[in-house]
Amino acid sequence: MLPVVIVAGGVASRLRPYSEERPKSLMELEPGLTIADFILERFRRAGLSPVYLVTRREFVEAFRSKLGPPVVILTVDREEFGNLYSVYTALKHVKPPFLVAMSDHVFEYEMLRRLISHRSSKAFTVCLDRKPSLAEAREGLKVVLAAGAVAAVGKGLESRYGIDTGLILVREGASAYVEKVISERGPTASIGDALDLAAKDGEVDYVDVTGLLWKDVDTVEDLAKARELCKRILARDYGKKHLGPLTLALVRPATFRLAALRPCHARARVALLAAALLFALGSVMLAAPPLQPLLAFALLYAVAFLGDLADLSAALARAGEGLTRAIALAELIAEVSALSLVVTALGEQTPYSQPLTALAAASSAVPAFLGRGEGRPGRLAWIADPLLKYAVTAAVAFAGFGSVALAYWICSNLSVAWPAGLPVAPPKPTGEAFPKLGVRVGHAERRLRAAAASGFKLTLALLALSYAQSYFGDVVLLNLEWLELRVGDVVPPLALILTVYYGYRVLIGAKILVDALTSRIVRALGITESVARHIGLDALYLAAAWLALAFVPSALRPLPVIGEVLSRVVALALLVVVIILLYDLAKVVYATFEDAFKRVLRKVAEAVSEGGA
The missing domain is CATH 1.20.120.1760 (CDP-alcohol phosphotransferase transmembrane (TM) domain)
Structure with missing residues (x-):
């Protein structure tokens, strides 16, 4: 069987104060499911053993009490060291080939399956994500390719080709590179240093894992994202x-x-x-x-x-x-x-x-x-x-x-091809996940994200419906003695429902923008915050009502039996709303800027009088 070495020697300084209570990999993705449990379950599922976890002295008891005998705990004999020194320590107890995994990376099972099924004689095989997010590309270990092979590895390189995802297969030739880098650069050397040295000799290849789910947890925000990503990974894995x-x-x-x-x-x-x-x-x-x-x-x-x-x-x-x-x-x-x-x-x-x-x-x-x-x-x-x-x-x-x-x-x-059997599920959730994060997405940010997503979805939906109307409008969906319903009859009401549903979310996001612009309007015009917000919301609602008046009645008209009457009733109601909003907007604007309006009118009147004279 293929052994596993888990690198867990970091102090997680960016996760303080939570990391002062327990190591990072013992923090929970869901109640009762730690990061370590999550990755260990995938190793068990793949049949990998034994599992070695390399950590510092102060974390030994925490890992031993949580993970139990199946995991062999190895201790690093230094206070300051890099992640390559953890691999160097493991080499004293386990010989290649073995799998190296970062203790703070969550990943879906397919990534592990692709790596361990990859056949190669190279010293190292890394998992390459060609489409990471911008934040991951900045933080991650970059991999440079030349003629389809790994030419260089390092954090300071350009991220054109992709980044390593924290799972590395180590084979027989890797020991020499690890020992050489440690002897030249000391205990603070990183795994990236050994990979870069091996890449220069053509001893690093890769498995493409682009599109698979994974997350490196370094900060509180990363942990919050990992918890959300955990649900998507569970959905894919099980x-x-x-x-x-x-x-x-x-x-x-x-x-x-x-x-x-x-x-x-x-x-x-x-x-x-x-x-x-x-x-x-x-x-x-x-x-x-x-x-x-x-x-x-x-x-x-x-x-x-x-x-x-x-x-x-x-x-x-x-x-x-x-x-x-x-x-x-x-x-x-x-x-x-x-x-x-x-x-x-x-x-x-x-x-x-x-x-x-x-x-x-x-x-x-x-x-x-x-x-x-x-x-x-x-x-x-x-x-x-x-x-x-x-x-x-x-x-x-x-x-x-x-x-x-x-x-x-x-x-x-x-056509579905899978082996028989069900995957073994990890422990069921209980209680509340540790740590209880103080970081929350703000109300305004959440609403703006929803508005942007809703606007995008509405655009795609309306585009799809317009094509359906053009190419399938005459297709009969329902043919009764008293009613014949075609695709062209259904598309406009459906477009209306989607517009109302997603449009409401866009409107809520626009309200957040109005609130954000209020302070600027106050400073620019010298009016109160309440007046500025009143004017902004009136203008927003007026624009929404005007758009509804332009499109809603025409969308209702094709409805069988009641379409014509309903479109007229709705048009009349929306016209009343537009008039009320327009009147209210004009009233508050005039009441606020009355003196300014009078001065402008006075100057206009004087200019007209002088011209007439």
């Missing part, structure tokens, strides 16, 4: 392996918010509730008569939503095998129900419908029970994305190609 862009874009944003509830123990309840609702919805759909396409698509979306909510909540709750299998059973029933909904729309025109339907139902067990396995999905696993599978199958079935729809269902289920 959730479904075959989600595609459609579910991630149209389902996951809402389910992630619901699943990431606090306190943490509420997540298991959400998972259980979602599984129960999924089971109930599946039971109802099994007995449902043939439905119109619009209602069928709505029910299929509900199945995808509840399935993802149950799965994600269980992943974030780090649920045990019992709840995971219960959710899988509910998902299987819902899958078969969704399939039956599609089959009832086929009628008798599909050849070989009975054997194809039976095979399709049986194939549904593959993603339901094996979709949470250890390995990564195959390259075609995205075809089994639940929402994509439901939408494509239903669309093809309603178009009259029943055999093709059933064949696609079978192939999408069988």
